[in-house]
Amino acid sequence: MAERLKPVDVVTVGVGLTGAIMGKELAAAGLKVVGLERGPARDTVPDFQSPTIHDELRFAVRKALMQDNVKETVTVRNSVDQTALPMRRWIGFLPGTGLGGAAVHWNGQTYRFQPSDFIYRTHLEQRYGKSFIDPELTVRDWGVTYDELEPHYDRFEYLCGTSGKAGNIKGQIRPGGNPFEGFRSREYPTPPMKEPYYGALFRKGAESLGYHPFPQPASTLSQPYTNPEGLTLQQCVFCGFCERFACEHFAKASPQTIVLPVALKNPNYELRTNCQVLRVNLDSTGKKATGVTYVDAGGREFEQPADIVLITAYALNNVRLLLNSGIGRQYDPRTGEGAVGRNYAYQTVSGVSVFYDSDVNINPFMASGSSGTVIDDFSGDNFDHGPHGFIGGAYVGAIMTNGRPIEFHPTPPGTPAWGLGWKQAVARHYNHTVALTVHGSSHPSRGNYLDLDPTYKDAWGLPLLRMTFEFPDNDIRMSSYVTEKTVEIGRIMGGRIVAGAPRKKPYTTTVYQTTHNTGGAIMGDDPTTSVVNRYLQCWDASNVFVVGASAFAHNASYNPTDTVGALTYWALDAIKNKYLKSPGPLVQT
Amino acid sequence: MSQFVQPNSVAATAIVVALCLTAPGHVLAQSSTRQPDAKRGAVIAAQGTAQVPACAQCHAFSGASDSSGTFPRIAGQSAYYLAKQMHDYTSSARANPIMSPISKALSADEIADVSAYYASVDSQFPPLATADAAIVEKGKQLARVGDAARAVQGCNNCHGPDGAGATPAIPYLAGQYAQYISSQLQMWKRGFRNTSPESMAPIAKQLDDQQIAAIAAYYQQVRGQQEVPDATDASAAKR
Numbered sequence: 157m158a159e160r161l162k163p164v165d166v167v168t169v170g171v172g173l174t175g176a177i178m179g180k181e182l183a184a185a186g187l188k189v190v191g192l193e194r195g196p197a198r199d200t201v202p203d204f205q206s207p208t209i210h211d212e213l214r215f216a217v218r219k220a221l222m223q224d225n226v227k228e229t230v231t232v233r234n235s236v237d238q239t240a241l242p243m244r245r246w247i248g249f250l251p252g253t254g255l256g257g258a259a260v261h262w263n264g265q266t267y268r269f270q271p272s273d274f275i276y277r278t279h280l281e282q283r284y285g286k287s288f289i290d291p292e293l294t295v296r297d298w299g300v301t302y303d304e305l306e307p308h309y310d311r312f313e314y315l316c317g318t319s320g321k322a323g324n325i326k327g328q329i330r331p332g333g334n335p336f337e338g339f340r341s342r343e344y345p346t347p348p349m350k351e352p353y354y355g356a357l358f359r360k361g362a363e364s365l366g367y368h369p370f371p372q373p374a375s376t377l378s379q380p381y382t383n384p385e386g387l388t389l390q391q392c393v394f395c396g397f398c399e400r401f402a403c404e405h406f407a408k409a410s411p412q413t414i415v416l417p418v419a420l421k422n423p424n425y426e427l428r429t430n431c432q433v434l435r436v437n438l439d440s441t442g443k444k445a446t447g448v449t450y451v452d453a454g455g456r457e458f459e460q461p462a463d464i465v466l467i468t469a470y471a472l473n474n475v476r477l478l479l480n481s482g483i484g485r486q487y488d489p490r491t492g493e494g495a496v497g498r499n500y501a502y503q504t505v506s507g508v509s510v511f512y513d514s515d516v517n518i519n520p521f522m523a524s525g526s527s528g529t530v531i532d533d534f535s536g537d538n539f540d541h542g543p544h545g546f547i548g549g550a551y552v553g554a555i556m557t558n559g560r561p562i563e564f565h566p567t568p569p570g571t572p573a574w575g576l577g578w579k580q581a582v583a584r585h586y587n588h589t590v591a592l593t594v595h596g597s598s599h600p601s602r603g604n605y606l607d608l609d610p611t612y613k614d615a616w617g618l619p620l621l622r623m624t625f626e627f628p629d630n631d632i633r634m635s636s637y638v639t640e641k642t643v644e645i646g647r648i649m650g651g652r653i654v655a656g657a658p659r660k661k662p663y664t665t666t667v668y669q670t671t672h673n674t675g676g677a678i679m680g681d682d683p684t685t686s687v688v689n690r691y692l693q694c695w696d697a698s699n700v701f702v703v704g705a706s707a708f709a710h711n712a713s714y715n716p717t718d719t720v721g722a723l724t725y726w727a728l729d730a731i732k733n734k735y736l737k738s739p740g741p742l743v744q745t
Numbered sequence: 746m747s748q749f750v751q752p753n754s755v756a757a758t759a760i761v762v763a764l765c766l767t768a769p770g771h772v773l774a775q776s777s778t779r780q781p782d783a784k785r786g787a788v789i790a791a792q793g794t795a796q797v798p799a800c801a802q803c804h805a806f807s808g809a810s811d812s813s814g815t816f817p818r819i820a821g822q823s824a825y826y827l828a829k830q831m832h833d834y835t836s837s838a839r840a841n842p843i844m845s846p847i848s849k850a851l852s853a854d855e856i857a858d859v860s861a862y863y864a865s866v867d868s869q870f871p872p873l874a875t876a877d878a879a880i881v882e883k884g885k886q887l888a889r890v891g892d893a894a895r896a897v898q899g900c901n902n903c904h905g906p907d908g909a910g911a912t913p914a915i916p917y918l919a920g921q922y923a924q925y926i927s928s929q930l931q932m933w934k935r936g937f938r939n940t941s942p943e944s945m946a947p948i949a950k951q952l953d954d955q956q957i958a959a960i961a962a963y964y965q966q967v968r969g970q971q972e973v974p975d976a977t978d979a980s981a982a983k984r
Contacts, residue, residue: 201893206902380947388896391943393903404902 172257870969
C-alpha cells in the first residue's frame with residue numbers, strides 16, 4: 157500500500173531540462189515544488205571529471221548515461237502487421253536518465269524551428285495548393301506561432317549562453333549568420349565557436365556553389381558567460397567527448413550548469429532522485445489529477461498529492477505515462493481517431509563522407525558537440541518544393557563531433573568490413589575524412605504512432621511503450637534529393653572520393669541515427685486530435701501539463717532542444733500568468 | 746520571412762566541377778615551410794645572440810632552471826607551447842620585463858629553434874622539500890576533481906593525468922616549481938597574464954590563495970620526488 161505524503165503545489169515527473177526549468181521557476185514564484193527523478197543525482201564535480209568521463213567504451217559504446225533498458229525500454233515495429241520487439245540495447249536512439257536527463261549528454265546544437273513550421277499545413281497549402289501534401293501525411297498547424305514563441309526562444313538561448321551569429325535581427329539580414337532564419341529580437345548571447353578546419357572546408361565549398369554557410373549555433377560555449385540566473389559557464393575546450401558524455405568543464409549548457417543550482421538553493425524546491433513514477437492519479441471524475449504514485453530506490457511505494465502535475469520526462473516516456481495513467485484517448489491508425497500516440501515523428505538523417513588525399517589533415521578529435529559550419533538552403537521550406545514532389549528538407553553541414561578511437565573509422569565504399577584491408581583503410585582515412593551531416597525533417601503519417609505494448613512489461617509490471625514507425629515515402633524522397641545536393645558540395649570541397657548515403661527504408665533501431673523522437677502528445681486547437689492545448693495543458697485533465705518534444709506536431713529539419721526550451725518557457729508563462737490566477741482549462745472547448 | 750532565390754544550381758555546379766577537375770584540391774593551405782633546428786637552438790640557449798643573453802643563465806642549459814621557482818622549468822615542454830609563450834611576450838599578451846625584450850630581440854626562426862631545443866631536453870628534477878601532506882592532498886583533490894562549491898573543474902581535465910600535459914597546446918604541470926605555478930595563477934587572477942584568458946583567468950579567479958598554494962604544492966611533487974630515497978609513495982610519504 158502506498159504511503160501518502162504531504163500534499164505539495166507542484167510535482168514534476170522527471171528532472172531533466174524541462175523539469176529543472178519549470179521546477180526552478182515555480183518554486184521562485186512561491187509554490188512548493190517536488191522534482192521526482194527516476195535516475196541518480198549527479199553533478200559536474202565530481203561525477204563528470206576526467207579521466208573517468210573520457211571513457212569511450214563505458215559511455216559511448218555501453219551507454220552508461222542512458223535509460224536502463226533492463227528495467228524499462230521501448231518495443232519497435234515497422235507496421236501494424238508486425239509484432240513489436242523490445243530494444244534490449246540502445247543503438248538507434250539514446251534516451252537519457254538521471255538528474256539533468258538527456259540534456260547532460262546532448263551535443264548542444266541549438267536551432268530554432270522556422271516560422272512556417274508552426275503554421276505548417278496552412279503555409280504549405282497556401283504556397284503549393286491543397287493537393288500538394290501527400291495524403292498519407294498528417295501534418296498540421298501547431299496552435300502557436302513563431303512570433304509568440306520568439307521571446308521564449310530568446311530566453312532559453314540566454315539561459316544556455318548559446319554561441320552563434322544571428323542572421324536576422326528584427327527583420328534585418330546580417331552577414332555571416334543564417335539569412336533564412338526567423339527574426340531574432342537580438343544577437344546570440346555569445347559569439348560563434350571557432351571554426352574547425354572541416355567547417356572551413358565546407359564553408360568554402362558551399363559558398364562557391366552560392367549557398368549561405370553560417371556557424372552552427374552551439375550551447376557548448378565559445379567564451380565564459382554568466383546567465384540571467386547568475387550561473388557562470390566556461391569556454392569549451394574541444395575535447396571531443398560531448399555527445400553521449402557529460403561535460404567536465406562547465407562549458408555545455410545542461411540543467412546542472414544553467415538552472416538546477418538555483419532551484420536547489422530555494423527552500424520551496426525539493427529534489428528526490430531514484431524515484432520512478434508509475435502513474436498520474438486521477439480523481440473520481442477522471443478529469444483532474446490528484447498527484448502521482450512513485451517507487452523509491454528501496455522499492456517503497458509513495459503517493460505524492462499535488463495540485464499541478466507537470467509531465468516533464470523524455471518525449472516517449474511522457475506519452476507512456478499518459479497511457480499508463482489512462483489520460484486521453486489512444487490514437488487508432490485504422491480509424492484515424494484518438495489523440496494520444498498520434499503524430500509520432502523522428503528525424504530523417506543521412507550522411508556524405510568526403511575522403512581527402514593524405515596531405516589534408518582534418519584532426520577530427522578536436523571537436524565539440526556543436527562546432528562546425530552548416531547551410532540552411534535546403535531546410536524546411538527554404539526552397540521551392542514545387543518541382544520536387546515532397547515537403548520538408550534538411551540542414552547540411554560539417555559538424556563532426558569527435559574522432560574517438562573505438563567508433564570513428566571512416567572508410568570509403570568497397571573497403572572490406574574487417575581484416576588487414578579494413579585496418580589499412582582506417583589508418584589511411586582516419587585523419588583525412590570530413591563527414592557531412594544531412595539533418596532532415598520527419599513528417600507524421602497515418603501509420604506511425606505510439607501505444608502500449610500488449611506483451612512486454614517493465615520492471616514494475618507496467619506495459620512498455622510500443623513504437624510503430626516507417627519512414628514516409630515523402631521523407632525518403634527528401635533525403636535522396638538533399639543528400640545528392642550534399643554530394644555536390646563534397647565534390648567541390650576537393651574530396652578524392654565522395655560517398656553519399658541517403659536514408660533508405662526500412663527504419664531500423666540497430667544503426668544510430670538520432671535521439672530526436674517527437675510527438676505522441678501533440679499540441680493543437682482540436683481536443684479530438686491533440687493531447688494538449690496550445691499551452692501544453694492536457695485537454696482531459698486541466699491540472700496536468702505535458703512538456704517536451706512530445707508536443708511537436710511534426711519534427712522540423714532541426715535539432716529539437718531549442719524548441720523544447722521555448723515551449724517550456726511558453727507553458728510556464730501561461731501557468732504563472734493565467735493558470736495560477738484562475739485554475740482550469742486555459743482554452744475553452 | 747525572407748525567401749532566397751536559388752541560383753541555377755545545376756549549371757553553377759557543372760561549371761565549378763569542371764574547374765575542380767583541372768585544379769584539384771580546393772583546400773586551405775596548411776603547410777609549414779621550415780623545419781626548426783634544435784642544434785642551433787642549443788647554441789642560443791648556451792651562448793645567447795648578439796642582442797640576447799644566454800637562456801641558460803636563468804633556465805639552465807638543462808631547462809630545469811633553479812629551484813627558487815622564479816623561473817619555470819621548461820625542459821620537455823612542447824616546442825609549440827614554448828614558442829607561443831615567446832610570441833606572447835613579444836606581443837605583450839604576456840608582459841614580463843625580462844622576457845619581453847628577449848623575445849623581441851629574437852627572430853621567429855630563432856624562437857622556433859630554441860623552443861625545439863628545450864622541448865627535446867629530458868633533464869633531472871632537483872630534490873625539493875615537499876609541502877605538508879594535508880596541503881598536497883587538498884591540491885590533489887582540486888587537480889583531479891575540482892571544487893563543486895566554486896564551480897571549478899579539475900585541472901587534469903586539460904593538463905592531462907596528474908598534470909602530464911596535453912601536447913602541443915597545454916603545458917605539463919607535473920614537476921613544475923610550486924612557486925612558479927602559484928605566481929602564474931595569481932597573475933591570471935589579477936589580470937596581468939592575458940594568454941589563454943578565456944580558459945585560465947575565470948578558473949584562477951574562482952580559486953582562493955590557499956587553493957592556489959595547494960595546487961602548486963601538489964604538482965611540484967608529482968614528478969622528481971621518487972629520486973628522494975625513502976619517498977616511495979609520493980602522496981603518503983610526507984612526515
